[in-house]
Amino acid sequence: MKLGKTTKLVIVFLSLFVILFVAYYTVDIIANNYVSASYEENISLTGARLSDEFYSSMTKAATWESATGYASQFDFEVYNTGNSNLSNWIIKIELPSGSKLENYWGVEAAFDESSCFLYLKPTYYNNVIYSGENIVFGIIVTMDEVFTPTEISIKGYKISSELTDMIKRIILLLIIVLIIVFVGLLVTRVNVRNYKERQRNDVKIILQSMNTFINFIDAKDPYTRGHSRRVAMYAAEIAKRMGLSEDEIQNIYYAGLLHDAGKISVPDAVLNKPGKLSDEERKAIQNHTVAGGKMLLQLSSLRGVRETALYHHERYDGTGYPDGLKGDIIPLYARIVGVADSYDAMSSNRVYRRHLNKDEIIEEIQKGAGTQFDPSIVKYMVDMINDGYVNVVKMETAEADDDHEKFHLTEDDIPGVYMGFQQ
Ligand SMILES: [Fe+2]
Structure with a gap:
């Protein structure tokens, strides 16, 4: 039988109360018979x-x-x-x-x-x-x-009775302190529970809003359906494996969800063009980073989300866009989402190519370590591929069934930690 934290707390305190009461009366009996x-x-x-x-x-x-x-x-x-x-x-x-x-x-x-x-x-x-x-x-x-x-x-x-009276007074004092601590802890637990409930609701509202918005992005680009949610999930898992705090993991998840928000400003014809792109068209697509950065300017309460949209196409060697940032100057969230984004691009079919297989992806990602990607992040992504957290074959099967809904991730698909739900 698994006991809840509150039950355990009550049992521990009741045991302490019993021990103190027994001690009090034992001292009393000893005192009354100590001649x-x-x-x-x-x-x-x-x-x-x-x-x-x-x-x-x-x-x-x-x-x-x-x-x-x-x-x-x-x-x-x-x-x-x-x-x-x-x-x-x-x-x-x-x-x-x-x-x-x-x-x-x-x-x-x-x-x-x-x-x-x-x-x-x-x-x-x-x-x-x-x-x-x-x-x-x-x-x-x-x-x-x-x-x-x-x-x-x-x-x-x-x-x-001097010594025993003093011991009895100390025991009484301990009982009073115990009662105060017990009541304090109970009140705190109730408050924490209420706070968690509120936080859960907040997270739900944020995610529902984001999902609604992401549906617009997905509608523009059917070939990347589920992309934002998958990237969010991979990025959060990388963050978790890097040992970042729960808040950071949560924020990285949001950053992953919204990293391509700027795509909404790219014309459909350009976004879905199967052939070669002209310089102008390429520029229009690349501009989704700047557009995303502008759109998310107001979302300052979710730390790192705007920077991620703006910088997720920067490269570690400084040859990326829009600003050519280099190395650790690129914000951490953008570096993480950059790796997750590339993994998802390689493991998904595109209008112009089929997805790569597991070994090819690992090879590509490792090749990019230090040039396109932050090498310290690459190793976590490679681990995730190797230990099966992400699974290219499973995706291939699902895509062959033309069952895209399998990739339509909802908050239920995400491990609790990213949702702030972890108890
Ligand atoms: Fe992007």
Whole structure:
């Protein structure tokens, strides 16, 4: 089962939460049982100060006559006014002989009839009387006479809590930080997802607009049908193999799609002329670069697209057109698209010739390295031919079937990376 990134995130954070909570309660248990010193003290119930660390108040809530004598209800509060916590405490109250414990609450109680001592122990919840806190409990006792206790004794274990309190505070802080980070990451993921969705839509709109435009170019020159899309795809693959960033690959794809946009200004008769071209006609065709550059002047938001249309027929040795740029002065996108463009020209049938076979194409491209093409780009194109990314034979079969639609690439044919769709 493949888990989504968000699910993984939730699992990781939940695990961390569980670990921290377990750690917190483990430290708590250790702290409550880490005894540093035993403690025993008497506490006055009459207001006299017998202990610096504990203070107790008692209320005789009610007294009534019963069948065996007198019944009294006593309500107690014991305050820990010291600096340390007291764990596993026992409170001892001496009662007159013949007393009977009738009821109790807030504590576990046991009456030793032989010694007449009433022992009160913590319930599960108040094993520790924390510094600054109190416990409340009550008893009902029947006695032969009317009696009011004046003193209780408290016994227990002082627990050293400084270190464990600090650890608990650190754990709590970590839990808070974790919650903040978790919420932050979730919000970011949702935003990124929305952003990607928007970006996807933007790319779709750009591509649909470009495809519409490219259809005009294709309509003018049926022999190069699908040319712009194929060049775009090859150029993007070269860029990918060169290790360029996703944004650059995306832009090169756009640049490839629009590199021949200027052809729209070349007269059909010239563009589709089967025979030899006159100088003037050749000039008109060559002018598609300058015309493309002008047309795409407004498309400055897609970096490199205009330069590619303008310079994709420049040659690495400086003998190309329109400006005779040389070497690395030719913009990178134009150099890449130049190689992809030539590969597609060689691997497609033209009105005046059939396409070349695989070996001939490789030979031609390698021959052009350093003269027509940037040699560092040529090697990627040759790799693509050799490893079958581009396939001349497959194209030949398709063309023989006269099924040009097979080359009518849509965004679905393009690997996700070029579309900005890669997740
Ligand atoms: Fe061109």
